[in-house]
Each structure stands twice: as C-alpha cells, then as structure tokens.
Amino acid sequence: MYEFAYHKPSSVADAVKLLSADPEARPIAGGHTLLPALKHRLARPTALVDLSGIAELRGIRREGDKVVIGALARHAEVANSDAVKGAIPALARLAGTIGDVQVRNRGTLGGSVANNDPAADYPAAVLGLGATVVTDRRRIAADDFFTGMFSTALEPGELLVAIEFPIPEKAGYAKMKNPASRYVMTGAFVSRGPQGVRVAINGAGPCVFRQREMEAALAANWSPDAVANIRQSPDGLNSDIHGSAEYRAHLVTVMAKRAVADAG
Amino acid sequence: MPQVTLTVNGKKHTVEVEPRTLLVELLRETLRLTGTHVGCDTSQCGACVVHVNGDSVKSCTTLAVMCDGAEVTTIEGLARPDGTLHPMQEAFREYHALQCGFCTPGMVMSAIDLVQKNPQGLSEEEIRHGLEGNLCRCTGYHNIVKAIAAAQEVMHGRRKELARAAE
Incomplete structure (x- = not known):
C-alpha cells in the first residue's frame, strides 16, 4: 500500500468536510473492498476518512412501513437483525450469504452499495425493493442511484448515510455464486409491494438492472412459471473467464424463477 | 504517526503505527505474535483470522489504526497459562x-x-x-x-x- 493520512471524524458533517476539502481522500467503512484495492495499488488516496466513529451512521430500525438501515451496518448485523428478519426476511437472508463469516463481520451496507460492484449482492435488494438512498444532502431513489459499473449518483464528497427499504408483501432472492470467489455470477431479487412488482438482476451485466418483461409477467401472475419462458438478451451482459454473456442470460431466467419460489 | 492502544490476549499495548499498517503486521512484526499467519493476503484464505471485540475477522484486511481501543484475541491467547489447551x-x-x-x-x-x-x-x-x-x-x-x-x-x-x- 502507498502511504496515506488517516482521519477519524465523529460526525457526518466533519466527514463530509474532510472529503470535500480533499478530492483524493476516500471514506473507509469495513474496508473489505477498499483495502484489497489499496494493496494492489489500484487506488492511491491521499487520506482515508474512517467512518467507524460516527454514531449517526449506525442502527437498524423499523419506521412505520419501512426499515431504515444505517450505512455502517455490517452484513452480519443485518443478517441477524430481528427488525429485518421480521419485516424483510429476504434481505436478512441475502446479507447472510455475502462473502464468508469474516467478511460479514466487517463489510457494511453503505460500503457495498456505494461501491456498486456488478457482482455485489446488496444493489439487487436496493433496486429490487425500490429503496431510497439517504445521503448527507439528499434522498435518491434506487432507480436513479446505480448509474454504471462501479458508479453511482453520489457526487464527490457526498456520503451515504442510510438506506430506507419499503416493506414488501413478498420478496425473494436467488443467486448463482462463483464457486471459488463466491461473488455473484447472476442473481435476481424480486418483490411485490408498495413499489409494485420489481425484478432486479445483479452479476449479469456491468450494473444491476430491472427486468421489465419479467415484472409485467409477475404482476399478472405471481409464480415461477410466469417468468420461466422469458429470455433475457445476452446483448451487453458480462462475458469473462467465469461465464459467457449467453450463460449469464440463461441464468437470469433460472435465478428469477428461484427468487419467486424463494419469495413464496 | 498515530498511536493506537489495544488489548491483545488480555495485555494492553500502546504503539505508534503508520496508517497503512495492517492488524496482522502489528501482531506479527511489532508484538511478535507470529501464530497468526498470512496466507493469501487478499482476505480469502482465513489463515490470518483473529477475534476483534468478539468477532472473527481477517487481520490482513483490517487496518491496525482502526482497532484503537479494541480487544484482540489471537491463537496465542487461547491456552491457559499452565499450558492447558482450549x-x-x-x-x-x-x-x-x-x-x-x-x-x-x-x-x-x-x-x-x-x-x-x-x-x-x-x-x-x-x-x-x-x-x-x-x-x-x-x-x-x-x-x-x-x-x-x-x-x-x-x-x-x-x-x-x-x-x-x-x-
């Protein structure tokens, strides 16, 4: 790793001030994506702004018809949270399948969503539930948040503070994991609720996306059979040593079926 | 350089670390607790797992400076002083x-x-x-x-x- 300075602010306002004053500074939460990137010298931040001392970023709570999860919530906390398990069990199950035990003990919701790795799990839940991303300065709908591979609507210096998940009637998630890395080859998060019927596909393309044809089919008939004959086009999907675009396109249908079955 | 204070296997240590120092480097190179290993150095293999505040974490992917105030247990901290194994x-x-x-x-x-x-x-x-x-x-x-x-x-x-x- 290259050298960097270290700051540990105790409020969101102070963190934003530090990040805004130095465009080359980066926030760090669990560090399970950032630290490997720094070790490979893929990034060279001048400073890391450690968010772990900011109480405002913590907490998981139910507020009426939504569950609000602070950006610093670790995957293990979301997986074991009674509030999440009771209101959106599919989200708790998803969190319990990210990486491995030790990754879940460090990695955070905010870090994963702000990073927007195409093979990450959480973006599928955020888009598939129609969640709202709350930052230090505004609220961003999931449909406007994920803008491309590793890119989001967050502006330089803008900090993700929490995510509000509307509580669905039904939700389910299924993924095909790469057997070595455990990253998502293709996954599907489906839900039916206040945000209508939503189908979000992760892992398959450069960025999580909604499968509108499947959404329409499920709105008419909520069952795995409804999506069984809908084919995803491989155009624009990822193709690499782990799988071709055609393979991932095939998996979109299979995972969507399984996700609907998971939702019940 | 930042100073961190952490309790390792029940013993309190205050050390100066560079911000880029990993927890595993602090344990192995500064405290000479070489029972914690570095295998892949990419947070996949788990040879470096220690407990931080009661949770198992990969110490090759944790900055020492972020463990200020933490309770750390390594493999050396498991057996009783008389040598009785965990x-x-x-x-x-x-x-x-x-x-x-x-x-x-x-x-x-x-x-x-x-x-x-x-x-x-x-x-x-x-x-x-x-x-x-x-x-x-x-x-x-x-x-x-x-x-x-x-x-x-x-x-x-x-x-x-x-x-x-x-x-």
Whole structure:
C-alpha cells in the first residue's frame, strides 16, 4: 500500500468536510473492498476518512412501513437483525450469504452499495425493493442511484448515510455464486409491494438492472412459471473467464424463477 | 504517526503505527505474535483470522489504526497459562485436524467464533458452511469438521470431556 493520512471524524458533517476539502481522500467503512484495492495499488488516496466513529451512521430500525438501515451496518448485523428478519426476511437472508463469516463481520451496507460492484449482492435488494438512498444532502431513489459499473449518483464528497427499504408483501432472492470467489455470477431479487412488482438482476451485466418483461409477467401472475419462458438478451451482459454473456442470460431466467419460489 | 492502544490476549499495548499498517503486521512484526499467519493476503484464505471485540475477522484486511481501543484475541491467547489447551485446540489435536498446520490458527479462531455464536449446536453441514472463509489445502476438511463437532459439546458444557476419536 502507498502511504496515506488517516482521519477519524465523529460526525457526518466533519466527514463530509474532510472529503470535500480533499478530492483524493476516500471514506473507509469495513474496508473489505477498499483495502484489497489499496494493496494492489489500484487506488492511491491521499487520506482515508474512517467512518467507524460516527454514531449517526449506525442502527437498524423499523419506521412505520419501512426499515431504515444505517450505512455502517455490517452484513452480519443485518443478517441477524430481528427488525429485518421480521419485516424483510429476504434481505436478512441475502446479507447472510455475502462473502464468508469474516467478511460479514466487517463489510457494511453503505460500503457495498456505494461501491456498486456488478457482482455485489446488496444493489439487487436496493433496486429490487425500490429503496431510497439517504445521503448527507439528499434522498435518491434506487432507480436513479446505480448509474454504471462501479458508479453511482453520489457526487464527490457526498456520503451515504442510510438506506430506507419499503416493506414488501413478498420478496425473494436467488443467486448463482462463483464457486471459488463466491461473488455473484447472476442473481435476481424480486418483490411485490408498495413499489409494485420489481425484478432486479445483479452479476449479469456491468450494473444491476430491472427486468421489465419479467415484472409485467409477475404482476399478472405471481409464480415461477410466469417468468420461466422469458429470455433475457445476452446483448451487453458480462462475458469473462467465469461465464459467457449467453450463460449469464440463461441464468437470469433460472435465478428469477428461484427468487419467486424463494419469495413464496 | 498515530498511536493506537489495544488489548491483545488480555495485555494492553500502546504503539505508534503508520496508517497503512495492517492488524496482522502489528501482531506479527511489532508484538511478535507470529501464530497468526498470512496466507493469501487478499482476505480469502482465513489463515490470518483473529477475534476483534468478539468477532472473527481477517487481520490482513483490517487496518491496525482502526482497532484503537479494541480487544484482540489471537491463537496465542487461547491456552491457559499452565499450558492447558482450549477445548478447540485439544479437539484439533485429538482428531488430527491438521497436516501442515499453516491454516490451523485461523481455522481454530474461526471455529471458536462459530461455536460461540451458535449455542444451539451446529450440524455437520452448518460447520462446513461456517468455514467458507478458511481454506485448508491438506486435510480435505473432514477431520476439521469432526474436531469442531466434538469441541462444541465441551464448549457448551454438554460433555465434560472431549469425545475420543475412533481408533
């Protein structure tokens, strides 16, 4: 790793001030994506702004018809949270399948969503539930948040503070994991609720996306059979040593079926 | 340089670290606790697992400076001062759950966290699933799983002594 300075602010306002004053500074939460990137010298931040001392970023709570999860919530906390398990069990199950035990003990919701790795799990839940991303300065709908591979609507210096998940009637998630890395080859998060019927596909393309044809089919008939004959086009999907675009396109249908079955 | 104070195996240390110092580097190079290993250095293999505030974490992917105030337990902190092994260590020995031994410290630390957080008891499948973050290239995991299954009985007080391995 290259050298960097270290700051540990105790409020969101102070963190934003530090990040805004130095465009080359980066926030760090669990560090399970950032630290490997720094070790490979893929990034060279001048400073890391450690968010772990900011109480405002913590907490998981139910507020009426939504569950609000602070950006610093670790995957293990979301997986074991009674509030999440009771209101959106599919989200708790998803969190319990990210990486491995030790990754879940460090990695955070905010870090994963702000990073927007195409093979990450959480973006599928955020888009598939129609969640709202709350930052230090505004609220961003999931449909406007994920803008491309590793890119989001967050502006330089803008900090993700929490995510509000509307509580669905039904939700389910299924993924095909790469057997070595455990990253998502293709996954599907489906839900039916206040945000209508939503189908979000992760892992398959450069960025999580909604499968509108499947959404329409499920709105008419909520069952795995409804999506069984809908084919995803491989155009624009990822193709690499782990799988071709055609393979991932095939998996979109299979995972969507399984996700609907998971939702019940 | 920033100063960090952390309690390692019950002993308080205050040390100056560069911000880029990893927890595993602090443990191995500054405190000379070399039982914690670095295998892949990319947070996949689990040879570097230690407990930080009661959770198993990969110390190769944790900055030392972020552990200010933390309680850290390493493999060296498990046995009693008189040398009596922790039930998990004893089980690894009894069930021959190691060959080369490189992954063993991380395996034992992960296994203890897994058992402590599951007082209801773990099935063989749950143990295997719980070891996803630890790689062993010698044993095929079979004896590791047997050792953890036996150790949990002692750790949760359901047995006074470790069940002996079949002859």
